[in-house]
Amino acid sequence: MTRTVIEVKNLKKDFEVSQSFMNKMMRKPKLYVKAVDNISFKIKEKESFALVGESGCGKTTVGKILMRLINVTSGEVYVKGKNISKLNDPYKLKVYRRMTQMIYQDPFSSLDPRFKVYDILEEPLLIHNIGSSIAERRALIEEALENVRLTPPDEFIDRYPHMLSGGQRQRVAIARCLILNPDVIVADEPVSMLDVSVRAELLNLMKDLIEKQDLTYLYITHDVSTTRFFAKHIGVMYLGDIVEQGPVGNVLDNPLHPYTQALLTAIPEPEPERLDRIKEIPIRGDIPAGTNIPEGCRFHPRCPYAKRVCIEEVPDYKIPAERGHIVRCHFAGEIEYKFRVKVISDEGEVVKEEVIDAGEESDTAS
Amino acid sequence: MDDNTILKVNDLSTHYFTSRGAVKALDDASFELKGGQSMGIAGESGCGKSTLAFSLMRMVQPPGKIVKGSIDIRGLEVTDLSEKEARKKLRWQKISMVFQGAMDIMTPVYTVGYQMMEPLKYLKNIKGDEAKDICFKYLDMVNIDYELFYRYPHELSGGQKQRIVIATALLLDPDVVILDEPTTALDVVVEARIMNDLKLLKKKLNNSMIFITHDLSILAEISDKLAVMYAGYIVELGDAIEIYKNPKHPYTRKLIGAIPRLHVDVDRLEYIPGAPPELTNPPKGCRFHPRCDQAFDRCSQDEPGFHEVDGVKVMCHLYDRGA
Numbered sequence: 001m002t003r004t005v006i007e008v009k010n011l012k013k014d015f016e017v018s019q020s021f022m023n024k025m026m027r028k029p030k031l032y033v034k035a036v037d038n039i040s041f042k043i044k045e046k047e048s049f050a051l052v053g054e055s056g057c058g059k060t061t062v063g064k065i066l067m068r069l070i071n072v073t074s075g076e077v078y079v080k081g082k083n084i085s086k087l088n089d090p091y092k093l094k095v096y097r098r099m100t101q102m103i104y105q106d107p108f109s110s111l112d113p114r115f116k117v118y119d120i121l122e123e124p125l126l127i128h129n130i131g132s133s134i135a136e137r138r139a140l141i142e143e144a145l146e147n148v149r150l151t152p153p154d155e156f157i158d159r160y161p162h163m164l165s166g167g168q169r170q171r172v173a174i175a176r177c178l179i180l181n182p183d184v185i186v187a188d189e190p191v192s193m194l195d196v197s198v199r200a201e202l203l204n205l206m207k208d209l210i211e212k213q214d215l216t217y218l219y220i221t222h223d224v225s226t227t228r229f230f231a232k233h234i235g236v237m238y239l240g241d242i243v244e245q246g247p248v249g250n251v252l253d254n255p256l257h258p259y260t261q262a263l264l265t266a267i268p269e270p271e272p273e274r275l276d277r278i279k280e281i282p283i284r285g286d287i288p289a290g291t292n293i294p295e296g297c298r299f300h301p302r303c304p305y306a307k308r309v310c311i312e313e314v315p316d317y318k319i320p321a322e323r324g325h326i327v328r329c330h331f332a333g334e335i336e337y338k339f340r341v342k343v344i345s346d347e348g349e350v351v352k353e354e355v356i357d358a359g360e361e362s363d364t365a366s
Numbered sequence: 367m368d369d370n371t372i373l374k375v376n377d378l379s380t381h382y383f384t385s386r387g388a389v390k391a392l393d394d395a396s397f398e399l400k401g402g403q404s405m406g407i408a409g410e411s412g413c414g415k416s417t418l419a420f421s422l423m424r425m426v427q428p429p430g431k432i433v434k435g436s437i438d439i440r441g442l443e444v445t446d447l448s449e450k451e452a453r454k455k456l457r458w459q460k461i462s463m464v465f466q467g468a469m470d471i472m473t474p475v476y477t478v479g480y481q482m483m484e485p486l487k488y489l490k491n492i493k494g495d496e497a498k499d500i501c502f503k504y505l506d507m508v509n510i511d512y513e514l515f516y517r518y519p520h521e522l523s524g525g526q527k528q529r530i531v532i533a534t535a536l537l538l539d540p541d542v543v544i545l546d547e548p549t550t551a552l553d554v555v556v557e558a559r560i561m562n563d564l565k566l567l568k569k570k571l572n573n574s575m576i577f578i579t580h581d582l583s584i585l586a587e588i589s590d591k592l593a594v595m596y597a598g599y600i601v602e603l604g605d606a607i608e609i610y611k612n613p614k615h616p617y618t619r620k621l622i623g624a625i626p627r628l629h630v631d632v633d634r635l636e637y638i639p640g641a642p643p644e645l646t647n648p649p650k651g652c653r654f655h656p657r658c659d660q661a662f663d664r665c666s667q668d669e670p671g672f673h674e675v676d677g678v679k680v681m682c683h684l685y686d687r688g689a
């Protein structure tokens with residue numbers, strides 16, 4: 001049986017918003033952003049869990065909490081059975097930091113430009129007292145470079161970051177994580193700044209490392225398309241909450257929450273013949289501020305299906321029969337995955353409207 | 367030239383003369399665009415997309431220089447213009463551009479309206495209510511409330527700013543509008559809405575549009591024609607639908623193959639091994655040959671010319687029937 005490596009339970013994180021001096025003088029009540037608002041999920045050993053959603057929905061905050069870089073407001077985070085959310089003891093923290101590593105989005109700023117690849121990879125070894133001699137450390141560094149396929153290592157070991165391409169820098173960042181032999185990697189938009197081919201190459205590599213190095217990933221991204229390949233489970237975040245989660249194919253082919261449906265409808269796919277068709281995105285207005293989360297269902301002001309109950313009551317998670325994943329919506333399982341398409345003439349007039357059953361479209365795709 | 371041809375680019379080359387040598391960022395680009403037509407330009411970063419755009423605008427930054435070729439916009443030879451003429455006659459009026467990251471460089475101290483009216487005032491001497499009317503007409507087209515005309519950039523969302531930048535590029539009704547990565551910084555829902563509006567705009571207006579992005583999925587939504595660039599060359603050029611459905615150049619095939627798909631399960635993602643070459647010293651023969659899985663002897667020796675296959679131009683030896 002596979003073990004659960006990460007378990008997040010009822011996690012909340014509020015950030016106090018800094019107010020203007022005037023507001024402070026006038027004793028205006030403090031304002032909080034509910035960046036993460038009561039979320040729960042589990043990640044099993046050697047699995048990758050994707051957290052997706054638009055910018056500001058709280059993904060990075062979850063990652064930082066897992067890295068123990070910021071304190072939680074409430075809730076628990078268990079890693080290998082230990083609650084790390086209140087971990088403060090410097091020694092234990094150091095041990096924990098060795099076990100969980102983070103890859104950041106920007107390979108251009110996450111590596112110190114003054115250091116050579118060798119120094120970048122030696123630093124974590126020195127911090128954690130790994131390798132008693134230079135020769136031993138060098139061997140570990142070469143091994144890490146081989147693991148991320150920067151081969152032969154000799155060719156890369158003396159380079160500075162500016163002598164590497166974006167993809168190569170991100171490999172160095174991955175090697176810096178691997179060298180400590182971690183159990184968990186939090187990858188926060190690790191490939192978002194890279195070109196499509198480099199992105200594909202790196203995701204292949206990161207996936208291979210799951211088996212090779214016994215890794216468990218929290219994969220944070222706004223690019224939902226990459227999750228199908230890379231992740232096993234997915235959680236869709238909206239305004240600090242996970243509104244839908246389950247096996248990745250299940251959620252992407254059969255999204256049940258109106259927000260997930262809108263998000264997936266908006267993702268462009270490389271299919272031409274769309275020039276004369278306008279796909280309506282089934283969502284209203286803009287994302288509200290995190291300081292002002294709507295009552296009831298937090299999605300209701302933007303939801304095309306909202307009824308009175310949505311304004312009045314927070315929906316519970318439901319698992320609609322035979323769908324196999326959980327959704328926070330009063331009408332989960334009742335709302336079909338459909339969108340409206342307008343066919344436009346060469347003059348830009350709407351000549352026809354049709355409703356596309358997207359659930360079926362995806363079944364027949366490929 | 368066909369009556370409705372608006373833009374005709376011929377053998378255009380632009381190089382940057384750096385201390386490391388000449389960066390051959392754009393070589394021998396040739397294409398035509400008709401009124402109302404849109405062309406997508408795709409390719410990995412550094413392949414010369416922006417250099418092509420800046421060349422058309424006559425805004426290549428030093429040490430860059432157009433070294434060869436012609437750019438004809440409805441009979442106006444762009445490469446012959448002096449900088450002063452380019453400012454007075456070309457930019458905004460004949461050709462305009464939404465720059466990469468433009469929404470972040472809107473000046474914070476002026477209102478949206480002030481910034482929109484500037485080109486009208488300086489280039490056409492249109493002021494006051496007349497200028498405002500023109501601005502409102504284009505704000506309408508990009509679905510922006512008139513009220514935002516009186517606001518400052520920091521009061522707007524990213525999507526709103528980008529729509530305003532697009533409206534501003536259209537104000538003087540230029541023959542050609544270039545959009546360089548116009549949605550790259552935006553969230554996908556906002557991006558999809560802007561793309562929908564651009565599709566409608568394209569139908570309603572008769573400008574030619576050049577749409578640049580590294581994201582081939584987005585280009586599929588808006589391009590009549592497609593130009594795929596690799597290492598400074600346009601390596602495949604033609605009808606967008608044909609190229610998506612039946613890509614011919616080995617590079618195009620790989621590029622399309624590398625796009626992660628939402629509804630398709632795969633064990634491996636396709637990718638192109640290696641990296642694009644240094645443009646100071648591009649490989650001999652076909653610039654793609656070191657990364658190409660179909661390369662044969664000739665590819666490392668001779669530079670391939672264009673071959674026409676199914677109406678699409680492909681720069682690749684595989685299609686040289688004569689050899």
Ligand SMILES: Nc1ncnc2c1ncn2[C@@H]1O[C@H](COP(=O)(O)OP(=O)(O)O)[C@@H](O)[C@H]1O
Pocket residue numbers: 015016017033034035053054055056057058059060061062290
């Ligand atoms: N240190 C902070 N102080 C105040 N607000 C913050 C801080 N970090 C994040 N936030 C806010 O919390 C919300 C979630 O942010 P983040 O986790 O970075 O989202 P994402 O990674 O999904 O883009 C946003 O509204 C953001 O502005």
Ligand SMILES: Nc1ncnc2c1ncn2[C@@H]1O[C@H](COP(=O)(O)OP(=O)(O)O)[C@@H](O)[C@H]1O
Pocket residue numbers: 382384389391409410411412413414415416417418427428429430645
């Ligand atoms: N001002 C410049 N000086 C020197 N080289 C440049 C300059 N601008 C661009 N280049 C080089 O020209 C090539 C093409 O760049 P660019 O046109 O910006 O590509 P893209 O827009 O496709 O990413 C790249 O190799 C880039 O490094």
Ligand code: SF4
Pocket residue numbers: 257258259297298299300301303304305306307310315328329330331332
């Ligand atoms: S609960 Fe209501 S408002 Fe929320 S997503 Fe479901 S239908 Fe829409």
Ligand SMILES: [Mg+2]
Pocket residue numbers: 059060
């Ligand atoms: Mg983030």
Ligand SMILES: [Mg+2]
Pocket residue numbers: 415416417466
């Ligand atoms: Mg560019």
